[in-house]
Amino acid sequence: MANNVQAIRFKQWLPEWDDFEFDPAQHRRKPEEHILLFSMPAVQLRALSGVYRRTRDNEGGEGLQRLHDPKRSAAIRDFVRFGHPYSGLPVAARDESSAAMRKPGWLPTAIVVNILTEGDRRRGRKVAASDLVSVNCDGDSRAELTLPYSDRLEQWMPTELEPFEVIDGQHRLWAFDEALKDGTLPGDFELPVVAFTGLDVGWQAYLFWSINVSPKRINPSHAFDLFPLLRSAEWLETLSDLRIYRQARAQELTEILYTQPESPFHNRINMLGESSRTAPPGAGVTQAGWVQAITTSFLATGSGRSANGLFAADISAARGPLPWSRPQQAAFLIELWNSIKSAILDRPAEWVEQLIRPQGQDSLDPNPIPAFTGGRTMLNQEQGVRGVLAVANEVFFGLAQIEPDLFEFDTRIQAGGATAPEDVSVALSELAGSELHARIAQFGSTIASFDWRSADAPGLDEGQRLLKRAFRGSSGYVALREQLYRHLAEGPNWLAEISGHALSRLA
Amino acid sequence: MLRSGSNFTGISLKGQTGWPKFQVTHSAGWREMIAPLNQQDKATLALADPAVIVAALTRYRNAAVPPWLSAVNHFPDGVLPTGPVAFGGVSAQDMSELIAVRGPLHAVDGWSYLGRALASLLSGQVHAARHLSYYAELRAGLSILASAGVGIFNRQNAVLDANGDVHIMSRRGTHEMAWLALSEWAARASSIEHLISPIRFAGGSLLDPFQEFFPGGASTAIGELMIEWGFDLQQGLVDRNQRNWSSYQPTALGPILTRPVDDAAFFQMFWQAVRPNGVELERHLLRILLETEARSLNAGVADYEHRYERLQAGTKNVVSFGFLTRVVDAYDHQFLTYLADRAAPAHPYAMLCRAGLLLKLAIGMAEENLRAAGVQPTQHFNDWWQDFGAQQGLWPPGNPPEATVDLWSDIELALEDCAAAPTGHRHEWITALAGNAIRMCETERAALWGLFQ
Numbered sequence: 004m005a006n007n008v009q010a011i012r013f014k015q016w017l018p019e020w021d022d023f024e025f026d027p028a029q030h031r032r033k034p035e036e037h038i039l040l041f042s043m044p045a046v047q048l049r050a051l052s053g054v055y056r057r058t059r060d061n062e063g064g065e066g067l068q069r070l071h072d073p074k075r076s077a078a079i080r081d082f083v084r085f086g087h088p089y090s091g092l093p094v095a096a097r098d099e100s101s102a103a104m105r106k107p108g109w110l111p112t113a114i115v116v117n118i119l120t121e122g123d124r125r126r127g128r129k130v131a132a133s134d135l136v137s138v139n140c141d142g143d144s145r146a147e148l149t150l151p152y153s154d155r156l157e158q159w160m161p162t163e164l165e166p167f168e169v170i171d172g173q174h175r176l177w178a179f180d181e182a183l184k185d186g187t188l189p190g191d192f193e194l195p196v197v198a199f200t201g202l203d204v205g206w207q208a209y210l211f212w213s214i215n216v217s218p219k220r221i222n223p224s225h226a227f228d229l230f231p232l233l234r235s236a237e238w239l240e241t242l243s244d245l246r247i248y249r250q251a252r253a254q255e256l257t258e259i260l261y262t263q264p265e266s267p268f269h270n271r272i273n274m275l276g277e278s279s280r281t282a283p284p285g286a287g288v289t290q291a292g293w294v295q296a297i298t299t300s301f302l303a304t305g306s307g308r309s310a311n312g313l314f315a316a317d318i319s320a321a322r323g324p325l326p327w328s329r330p331q332q333a334a335f336l337i338e339l340w341n342s343i344k345s346a347i348l349d350r351p352a353e354w355v356e357q358l359i360r361p362q363g364q365d366s367l368d369p370n371p372i373p374a375f376t377g378g379r380t381m382l383n384q385e386q387g388v389r390g391v392l393a394v395a396n397e398v399f400f401g402l403a404q405i406e407p408d409l410f411e412f413d414t415r416i417q418a419g420g421a422t423a424p425e426d427v428s429v430a431l432s433e434l435a436g437s438e439l440h441a442r443i444a445q446f447g448s449t450i451a452s453f454d455w456r457s458a459d460a461p462g463l464d465e466g467q468r469l470l471k472r473a474f475r476g477s478s479g480y481v482a483l484r485e486q487l488y489r490h491l492a493e494g495p496n497w498l499a500e501i502s503g504h505a506l507s508r509l510a
Numbered sequence: 511m512l513r514s515g516s517n518f519t520g521i522s523l524k525g526q527t528g529w530p531k532f533q534v535t536h537s538a539g540w541r542e543m544i545a546p547l548n549q550q551d552k553a554t555l556a557l558a559d560p561a562v563i564v565a566a567l568t569r570y571r572n573a574a575v576p577p578w579l580s581a582v583n584h585f586p587d588g589v590l591p592t593g594p595v596a597f598g599g600v601s602a603q604d605m606s607e608l609i610a611v612r613g614p615l616h617a618v619d620g621w622s623y624l625g626r627a628l629a630s631l632l633s634g635q636v637h638a639a640r641h642l643s644y645y646a647e648l649r650a651g652l653s654i655l656a657s658a659g660v661g662i663f664n665r666q667n668a669v670l671d672a673n674g675d676v677h678i679m680s681r682r683g684t685h686e687m688a689w690l691a692l693s694e695w696a697a698r699a700s701s702i703e704h705l706i707s708p709i710r711f712a713g714g715s716l717l718d719p720f721q722e723f724f725p726g727g728a729s730t731a732i733g734e735l736m737i738e739w740g741f742d743l744q745q746g747l748v749d750r751n752q753r754n755w756s757s758y759q760p761t762a763l764g765p766i767l768t769r770p771v772d773d774a775a776f777f778q779m780f781w782q783a784v785r786p787n788g789v790e791l792e793r794h795l796l797r798i799l800l801e802t803e804a805r806s807l808n809a810g811v812a813d814y815e816h817r818y819e820r821l822q823a824g825t826k827n828v829v830s831f832g833f834l835t836r837v838v839d840a841y842d843h844q845f846l847t848y849l850a851d852r853a854a855p856a857h858p859y860a861m862l863c864r865a866g867l868l869l870k871l872a873i874g875m876a877e878e879n880l881r882a883a884g885v886q887p888t889q890h891f892n893d894w895w896q897d898f899g900a901q902q903g904l905w906p907p908g909n910p911p912e913a914t915v916d917l918w919s920d921i922e923l924a925l926e927d928c929a930a931a932p933t934g935h936r937h938e939w940i941t942a943l944a945g946n947a948i949r950m951c952e953t954e955r956a957a958l959w960g961l962f963q
Contacts, residue, residue: 240886246881246963247714250710250713250714250787251714253713254712254713254714254824255713255822255824257824258823258824258827262827274789274828275789275790275793275828276782276785276788276789276790291785291788294713294787295786295787295913295915295918298787298913299913299915299916306889308910308912309912310912385919385922386919475919475923476919476923477905477911477917477918477919477920478905478909479919480916480919
């Protein structure tokens with residue numbers, strides 16, 4: 004029968020595994036003890052896995068659509084056709100004289116998939132009853148899969164969610180996408196498949212990690228983009244990978260803030276920790292200071308006294324962490340600071356006037372930019388950067404809990420690889436067109452009206468100076484945060500509500 | 511390799527006519543007085559396996575601290591019997607527990623000693639600064655060895671092998687054995703990863719960019735690299751002799767003075783080199799690491815520009831190819847220049863920097879072992895480090911920082927005030943520093959942000 008697939012059913016389970024912690028709340032309910040092994044034409048596997056749906060449409064399974072790097076798939080496609088070393092030649096060099104270099108491009112390593120069951124839901128969606136793949140066991144070692152359609156080479160589409168989730172091997176599968184259209188690869192090219200059934204998403208993240216990161220060591224930061232669920236996996240915490248991710252990601256985000264042309268800190272971070280005399284103009288904050296500030300805010304663990312980091316912690320047990328990739332995270336930070344800068348430039352608050360025109364006698368229109376980039380504003384000092392990031396993180400984490408849909412974007416960003424400046428620009432444009440953008444602007448506008456003059460600014464009275472001195476040092480973080488929340492509590496309703504909660508926590 | 515000059519402007523030696531009495535053994539001379547390790551001890555040291563230490567540390571996932579040692583340990587104060595027979599009878603479990611805790615705890619103590627050395631420097635007590643710096647160095651050495659599976663006790667020394675079995679080494683005093691064993695351990699190529707990989711750099715390990723240049727790994731032994739970094743591990747014994755002079759002779763017979771203006775600059779330089787998430791010192795260490803490896807392949811860093819291109823963008827921003835090839839910023843960091851100075855009498859800045867580098871390595875190894883054991887120091891040792899900080903006066907009781915890296919901002923503030931303080935004479939300087947004088951000496955902070963990240 005064309006719609007049935009014969010499989011080998013094998014047990015991979017040890018009795019002591021029964022004692023492990025299987026917690027459905029952590030997306031790790033107890034897995035099946037048996038795994039299936041079979042082969043399937045690439046086109047059929049693609050159809051069952053929904054790989055035709057290239058653009059994210061808010062309907063995709065957990066992470067499937069965000070894994071694709073077209074160049075990598077193209078390289079695999081070339082490899083299948085030509086093998087090594089011919090597939091590595093430039094196209095111009097692929098002529099008759101080098102034809103002898105062609106070899107078979109075998110793909111003998113299994114694609115790892117999960118077969119969704121009737122009860123599995125992904126972002127509220129499930130596989131339609133008529134699309135489910137059923138597994139019938141025949142004795143101990145044989146099984147038969149019944150597929151929802153009969154033609155092995157038909158480019159079938161599911162009614163709702165696809166019945167397969169690809170855990171590992173996406174690029175091998177995608178390699179056949181364009182190849183089929185242009186006829187360079189046949190549709191009946193078969194691939195080996197290892198299939199789990201009803202595997203919870205927490206176990207999928209773990210499996211992806213064990214296949215791709217340990218022991219092969221792909222960049223952990225990329226892995227966290229591919230499987231956001233890993234960012235809050237406590238089993239990784241104990242192996243220090245989460246710490247490495249946070250340090251590496253904070254470093255990457257700092258780097259993007261420094262290099263991205265749209266960033267208000269473009270070329271304005273003291274990357275080498277130089278003295279103020281030799282640091283770049285306006286670079287009042289060191290790279291180390293930025294890394295610390297991002298690590299302890301947006302990448303905080305949420306454990307102990309630590310805040311819930313918007314880019315790292317679970318928004319809720321059901322939703323898990325925010326699935327934003329590195330360019331999206333960077334775009335958010337850039338937009339956040341641009342909103343503060345714009346508010347200062349467009350609608351200078353009283354403190355800005357006092358800072359840039361302390362004597363009040365200037366007749367020429369003064370430039371408000373030193374209120375953002377000068378040496379007498381906390382916005383260009385580590386204390387201020389830390390303060391802004393700390394409250395922004397808590398405010399937007401609170402907002403994500405109340406209105407999670409605000410943080411859901413259609414995105415063209417390909418996660419999991421190196422970030423080009425264009426990716427961040429794309430993420431910025433996507434953010435600009437979102438509802439979240441208006442909230443960021445409100446936050447920026449409100450926080451820009453806080454008196455950011457530093458303790459050594461001219462024109463401060465003794466009381467103001469004392470208050471600002473209290474913001475310095477390690478104990479000053481809490482004092483500044485408290486003052487910022489009091490200030491934000493006077494902003495728009497949503498901001499006031501979240502800040503009120505934060506204040507009650509601090510008290 | 512270019513090195514900046516090593517002439518200190520901040521030292522003046524009084525009573526030069528009597529100075530020959532201050533003659534100390536130079537690095538080349540110590541071997542003549544101290545017998546090297548015998549072959550048996552070398553073979554025993556080669557058995558040391560940090561995996562046993564990691565295994566012993568796993569108990570902290572479920573054991574509250576304090577106490578650091580389990581209730582069944584027969585030596586709750588860490589003092590082992592001095593007799594060879596009794597020492598040889600210490601059980602493997604007791605021994606592995608004892609050696610395991612010495613990794614993090616010696617490192618923490620070492621940073622405390624270093625803080626007291628800085629306080630002595632600030633007070634103009636240079637001999638005391640030298641005395642205490644040496645003890646900071648020694649604690650760092652003991653910590654590194656413990657993290658590697660080697661226990662140096664009072665004339666009793668033991669090694670834990672891969673099976674957890676205890677092997678006894680010769681009866682040598684702590685100071686001698688510590689430096690001889692460290693030098694021997696460091697001569698093994700396998701040691702390099704243990705020592706260097708915990709050094710954080712641009713969001714990863716210092717080894718990450720190195721491995722982009724040299725995927726095959728480091729061919730050099732850590733002992734050679736330490737010398738390239740300016741620290742000859744055998745220098746520890748020389749510094750011990752220096753300590754002896756400062757510890758047991760009337761200081762008036764060989765007074766050493768530093769100037770407040772130089773001390774103030776030293777404080778700035780030192781703290782910036784050990785600040786959390788800093789790259790200042792690390793980028794120089796990386797450059798020397800790459801130079802050393804390239805030289806071992808009869809090449810120079812300039813020959814590897816294609817490999818440089820593979821570095822992460824963030825790394826390139828802090829180490830340009832021009833920097834790595836010494837086209838720009840050609841001289842080594844002043845921390846390394848001080849550290850490499852082996853003039854006699856040893857300058858306190860040199861000894862302070864030597865201790866600082868060793869302690870950075872020691873705390874990194876200790877933290878890495880704990881992590882490998884599945885221990886999250888910040889959480890599993892929560893009560894201990896919070897009490898420790900309050901006890902040391904780093905924060906008010908019950909009000910610890912949310913993250914240990916926050917402890918940097920107090921130092922930054924103190925350094926800022928220090929930069930503005932007059933340094934015409936020491937009384938003027940200390941008076942202007944007021945409370946900052948103590949803050950600038952609280953190097954326990956570095957232990958906390960190194961171990962409890």
